[in-house]
Amino acid sequence: MFLGTMFTVKAAFVWGCLFLCCPVKACDSFDDLIGAKSQGDINIGGIFPIHGYLEYVNPHKKPDAAKCKAFDTQRFIWLQSMIHTIELINNSPLLPGIKLGYEIYDTCTDATRAAKIAMKFLSKTNSSEHCLEVRCDYTNYLPIVKAVVGEAYSELSIPIARIFNVALMPQISFASSAATLSDKLRFLSFLRTIPSDIHQTKALAEFIRESRWNWIGIIATDDDYGKSAMADFISHAQEFDICIAFQELISIFVGSKQHDEAIHALVSKIEAIPNANVLVLFAKSQVVIKVLKEIIWRNVTKTWIASDAWSISRAIASVPNIDKVGNIFGLSFKNGDIPGFPEYLRNLKAGPGTVNKFIEEYMQLHFTCSDESHNDTMTSNSGLKNYSLSNSLKPASLHACTKVNESIEDINDNYLVQNIERGGTYATYLAVQSIAHALRNLLKCHEGTCQKTFNFAPWQLLEALKEVNFTEGGKPFYFDKSGDAVIGYDVIKWIVNNGSIQFKTVGEYNVLDRKIYIYDKTVKNITEAVFSNCSVSCKPGQRKISNSSQTCCYDCVPCAEGYYSVDWGKCCLLYRVGCSQIAMKPIPGVIKN
Ligand SMILES: *[C@@H]1O[C@H](CO)[C@@H](O)[C@H](O)[C@H]1NC(C)=O
Ligand SMILES: *[C@@H]1O[C@H](CO)[C@@H](O)[C@H](O)[C@H]1NC(C)=O
Ligand SMILES: *[C@@H]1O[C@H](CO)[C@@H](O)[C@H](O)[C@H]1NC(C)=O
Ligand SMILES: *[C@@H]1O[C@H](CO)[C@@H](O)[C@H](O)[C@H]1NC(C)=O
Ligand SMILES: *[C@@H]1O[C@H](CO)[C@@H](O)[C@H](O)[C@H]1NC(C)=O
Ligand SMILES: *[C@@H]1O[C@H](CO)[C@@H](O)[C@H](O)[C@H]1NC(C)=O
Ligand SMILES: *[C@@H]1O[C@H](CO)[C@@H](O)[C@H](O)[C@H]1NC(C)=O
Ligand SMILES: *[C@@H]1O[C@H](CO)[C@@H](O)[C@H](O)[C@H]1NC(C)=O
Ligand SMILES: *[C@@H]1O[C@H](CO)[C@@H](O)[C@H](O)[C@H]1NC(C)=O
Ligand SMILES: *[C@@H]1O[C@H](CO)[C@@H](O)[C@H](O)[C@H]1NC(C)=O
Numbered sequence: 001m002f003l004g005t006m007f008t009v010k011a012a013f014v015w016g017c018l019f020l021c022c023p024v025k026a027c028d029s030f031d032d033l034i035g036a037k038s039q040g041d042i043n044i045g046g047i048f049p050i051h052g053y054l055e056y057v058n059p060h061k062k063p064d065a066a067k068c069k070a071f072d073t074q075r076f077i078w079l080q081s082m083i084h085t086i087e088l089i090n091n092s093p094l095l096p097g098i099k100l101g102y103e104i105y106d107t108c109t110d111a112t113r114a115a116k117i118a119m120k121f122l123s124k125t126n127s128s129e130h131c132l133e134v135r136c137d138y139t140n141y142l143p144i145v146k147a148v149v150g151e152a153y154s155e156l157s158i159p160i161a162r163i164f165n166v167a168l169m170p171q172i173s174f175a176s177s178a179a180t181l182s183d184k185l186r187f188l189s190f191l192r193t194i195p196s197d198i199h200q201t202k203a204l205a206e207f208i209r210e211s212r213w214n215w216i217g218i219i220a221t222d223d224d225y226g227k228s229a230m231a232d233f234i235s236h237a238q239e240f241d242i243c244i245a246f247q248e249l250i251s252i253f254v255g256s257k258q259h260d261e262a263i264h265a266l267v268s269k270i271e272a273i274p275n276a277n278v279l280v281l282f283a284k285s286q287v288v289i290k291v292l293k294e295i296i297w298r299n300v301t302k303t304w305i306a307s308d309a310w311s312i313s314r315a316i317a318s319v320p321n322i323d324k325v326g327n328i329f330g331l332s333f334k335n336g337d338i339p340g341f342p343e344y345l346r347n348l349k350a351g352p353g354t355v356n357k358f359i360e361e362y363m364q365l366h367f368t369c370s371d372e373s374h375n376d377t378m379t380s381n382s383g384l385k386n387y388s389l390s391n392s393l394k395p396a397s398l399h400a401c402t403k404v405n406e407s408i409e410d411i412n413d414n415y416l417v418q419n420i421e422r423g424g425t426y427a428t429y430l431a432v433q434s435i436a437h438a439l440r441n442l443l444k445c446h447e448g449t450c451q452k453t454f455n456f457a458p459w460q461l462l463e464a465l466k467e468v469n470f471t472e473g474g475k476p477f478y479f480d481k482s483g484d485a486v487i488g489y490d491v492i493k494w495i496v497n498n499g500s501i502q503f504k505t506v507g508e509y510n511v512l513d514r515k516i517y518i519y520d521k522t523v524k525n526i527t528e529a530v531f532s533n534c535s536v537s538c539k540p541g542q543r544k545i546s547n548s549s550q551t552c553c554y555d556c557v558p559c560a561e562g563y564y565s566v567d568w569g570k571c572c573l574l575y576r577v578g579c580s581q582i583a584m585k586p587i588p589g590v591i592k593n
Contacts, residue, residue, distance in 0.1 A: 036083065038354040040101025041454055044086065044435060045121040047150030047160065048079045050358055051108040068108035071365055074314070074421045075152065076358055077345070078174065079104060081425045082149055084344045085432035087351070094436050096448045103145060106358070111156050118160040121145045122167055138167040139457065146461050147172065149431045152424070154178030161190040168459035172434065174427035175333075177308070179228075182482035189462050191483040193430040194333045194423075195511055201229055203331055203489055203509040204280060204305055205236035206516045211527035213278045214552045215245050215534040216305075217270060219291065220282040222249040229282040229307060243534060243552035245276035254286050267294045270302065278532040280305040285313040296321050303530045306330030311492050312422050317501035327526060328494040331509065333423030334487050336473040341425070345416040366415065422490070422503060430485065433472060438464035486511060493523060543571045 036046075052070030086100045103121070107114040123132045125142045135141060147170040151157045157176035164171045165188050173181075173192040181187050182196050208216060218233060220226030226249065234244060248266055251259055270279065279302050281288060288310045295302070296319070303326050310316055311330025350356035442464040443450040469478040480486050491507035506520035518524070538544055538556035546554035559571035 035106070036079070036102065036104040036350075036354070036356040036358055038083075038086075038101045038351070040086075040090075040099040041452070042098065042439065043101040043103055043145045044432070045117075045145035045148035045150075046079065046082050046102055046104030047107055047114060047117055047148060047156075048075055048082075048104065049109040049152050049156065050075050050079060050106040054108045054110045054113065066108075066110075066113075068106060071361060073362070073416070073419055074424070076362055077416055077420055078152070078424050078428045079358060080345065080348065080416075081338060081341065081428040082432055083356075084338065084341055085429045087344075088339065089432065089436045093448070095439055095443070095445060096450060097452065098439070098443070098450055100436070100439075104358075107151060107156055109153065109156070111159050114151055114156040114160050115163060118148075118163040121148055122163070122169065139459070141167055141457060142455060143167060143169065143458065145169075146456070146458050147435050147465070149174065149428065149435070151176060154181060157181060157190070158187075161187045164189050167457070168462050170435070170458060170462040170465050172431040172465075174431050175424050182484055184482055187483070189459075191434075191465060191479050191485075193427040193434065193485045193487070195487060195489065196482070196484050197229070198232070199509070199511050199514075200308060200331060200489065201232040202236045202514060203516065204233060204307070205240055205242065206509065206514070207329065207331075207491065208237070208242055208278065208280075208305070209240040210516050210518070211278075211530075213527075213530070213532040214242050215276050215278075215532050216242060217245050217273065217276045217279045218247045218282070219266065219279060220247075220249055221252045221284065221287055223252050225284075225309070226252075226282045233280065233282070241551065243550045245273050245534070250283070250287060250291070252284065252287060254290055259290070263290050263294050266291065267298055267300065270295075271298070271300055275534055276532060277530055278303045278305065280307075281310070282307045283309065285310050285315050288313070288316055289319055292316065292319060292322065292325050295325050299324075301326040303327040303329070303532065306492075308332055308423075308489070312503045314419060314421070317494070317503075322501060323494075323496045327530065329506075330492045330494075331489040332492050332503070333427055334490055334508070335422035335505065336426045336429075338426060338429045341420070341429075342417045345420070346414065348416065422492075430472065430477060430487075433470070434465060434468050434477065434479075435461070437468045437470045441467065491516065491518065493520070493526075 050072060051068035052072055053068075054066040055069050056066040057064055082104065083102060086102055089095060090099055105117045105120070107117060119132050122143045125144050133141065148164065149172050151160060151173060152175040154176040157171070157173050158178070158181065161171055161181065168189045171190050173190070173194075175194065176192060177194055177197045177200070179196050179198045181190055181192065182198075216237070218230055220230040230247060230249070234247070237244060246269060248269065250262055250266060253259060270276075281291070281304060283291070288306075292304075301324070306328060308331055311332045316322065348359055348362075350359050438461055439445075440450070442456065442461060443453070445451075466479060466483075469476055471477070476486075478486055488511045489509040490505045491509065492503045493506045494501050495504050496502075504520070506523050507516060507518035509516050534550060534553035535555070538554075541559055542556040543559050544554040545557055548554070
């Protein structure tokens with residue numbers, strides 16, 4: 001009976017496993033999953049949101065095929081940065097004798113489609129059926145790719161990170177900054193080449209303190225991103241004795257009449273609160289555009305502090321008269337040089353033996369003379385320079401309607417180069433570089449040779465990735481225990497150069513010592529010229545009296561006779577040496593001589 005029970009349990013286990021192990025055929029249609037592909041000895045997956053949304057034939061009724069809409073040029077450039085970096089590595093001595101390949105798909109900013117792509121990447125190598133095997137143990141499982149670069153949005157990276165956990169497939173994001181992704185109990189195989197959001201609010205508060213402002217407004221969208229950023233920022237600001245003049249949430253649903261009215265009311269509030277001349281804005285570009293257009297129209301001038309969500313947005317930079325809103329400072333992910341990338345973009349074409357549906361679509365959109373591109377050409381003379389018109393949703397070339405006769409390969413334009421977005425493009429480059437350096441260690445490459453054993457499992461590469469430490473742009477690059485790159489932010493100042501907005505790097509935030517370093521000497525002049533304190537500091541001989549709950553707001557009154565103050569706003573007895581020490585203790589009103 002005892003043995004019988006044992007047998008039953010064991011049999012049930014075996015059967016349970018066999019039952020689970022039905023192969024699942026993954027979708028192999030390039031028509032369904034728009035992609036780019038090049039076969040190598042070792043293949044890397046890529047997951048990018050090239051289109052903005054999915055349009056279903058039967059929405060919410062049948063799980064049928066859907067069309068991807070709203071091609072995004074900037075994200076297309078990120079994707080090309082992945083391909084270019086792989087080509088750079090293949091032409092460098094980093095992995096001698098080994099060819100890296102890639103397989104890249106578009107999520108169309110849809111989490112369900114991202115999950116589908118993740119399943120495809122987990123399908124088995126050398127399986128003619130493209131089977132995704134459901135196993136009990138994936139230790140020796142060899143999927144078609146060894147690591148995945150992507151997604152951009154945290155909302156999409158989070159569900160696929162759970163799927164990749166199954167085989168501990170390394171996933172390296174270049175843009176998902178949600179703090180929760182640092183949790184290595186839930187997101188075991190997730191890494192990223194940017195810092196977590198927890199650093200950002202601290203860095204912004206640090207910038208405001210360094211600029212010696214203490215009375216600021218905060219505006220955020222009423223979604224998870226905005227609300228949590230606002231709460232985190234306020235707690236850091238309070239630590240630094242920065243007072244919050246007002247805080248406002250705005251809806252992310254732009255376009256309705258209510259939304260326009262809410263923005264109108266918001267700008268009235270901004271105008272009404274005295275001395276709050278510095279405003280921190282946590283919002284996506286579409287909302288920021290609405291707010292800043294209203295600000296321009298109402299002739300309001302403030303100093304704006306941008307979160308990474310809009311600090312380098314070309315769409316905002318191309319709003320007419322954007323330079324009238326006042327100074328714009330912001331934080332963005334670290335930028336660096338990608339060797340040869342501008343030339344690569346100027347001569348963009350799919351290499352021999354590769355497929356790249358994205359390039360085909362881009363060329364089509366860019367060089368076809370549609371009504372819309374014709375209109376763009378006609379209306380391009382609107383204040384700022386022509387090329388800054390280029391908006392992520394309008395990739396049509398200004399030449400599309402003038403150079404109709406040339407074949408598209410012959411038109412060598414600078415559109416993509418001018419639209420290279422700082423940060424995301426470089427972070428993608430770093431993701432591929434870190435995979436190559438991990439492979440170099442894993443395959444024990446030295447003296448021009450590597451072990452050509454490609455049947456290692458993804459989890460082995462993950463181990464190697466956690467250990468990478470290489471120099472990039474003169475600085476060491478490595479991941480911390482949470483899988484976050486130990487990398488800071490750039491401090492950006494928007495400047496008008498030659499008629500268009502440029503994002504100038506004026507300093508950086510270091511995540512190790514948590515300090516802001518401003519390199520550009522002109523910044524101090526600019527920040528000093530902006531007054532954003534509730535009250536003017538008291539003069540020597542004065543003290544503060546306050547009837548407000550805000551510690552930054554007070555009136556200055558003269559010290560009583562025989563008492564003295566330096567600059568702390570508190571009075572102490574003149575004859576006591578070291579007035580500033582005693583000034584720590586407030587001295588009550590009238591005194592006897
Ligand atoms: C896949 O098949 C090729 C040839 O068909 C073989 O050389 C290679 O070793 C196989 N790879 C794995 C991981 O089984
Ligand atoms: C504003 O307040 C900060 C911090 O309290 C102070 O350091 C700075 O000098 C003040 N600026 C002016 C112009 O009074
Ligand atoms: C903004 O300034 C312009 C020119 O100075 C003026 O024509 C316009 O009426 C002003 N707008 C508002 C809302 O005050
Ligand atoms: C182009 O401009 C014309 C006239 O301004 C307008 O009627 C048409 O709708 C525009 N077409 C597109 C695609 O924007
Ligand atoms: C913008 O482009 C149009 C047509 O190509 C040209 O006529 C115009 O001068 C350009 N404007 C500027 C500001 O460069
Ligand atoms: C464009 O090509 C057509 C036929 O190939 C030719 O007749 C026409 O003159 C060309 N136009 C220009 C502007 O070169
Ligand atoms: C990375 O390498 C550099 C130089 O080789 C070394 O100074 C640094 O301590 C290393 N960092 C880590 C985290 O291993
Ligand atoms: C300004 O634009 C002109 C013509 O477009 C160009 O020749 C010049 O190099 C530009 N200057 C700078 C500083 O970018
Ligand atoms: C800062 O402003 C002062 C006075 O306005 C000026 O003399 C100085 O050159 C400025 N410094 C920089 C780096 O712009
Ligand atoms: C404090 O109250 C007095 C009298 O009501 C008022 O004049 C003064 O402006 C208030 N000061 C502050 C800093 O609110």
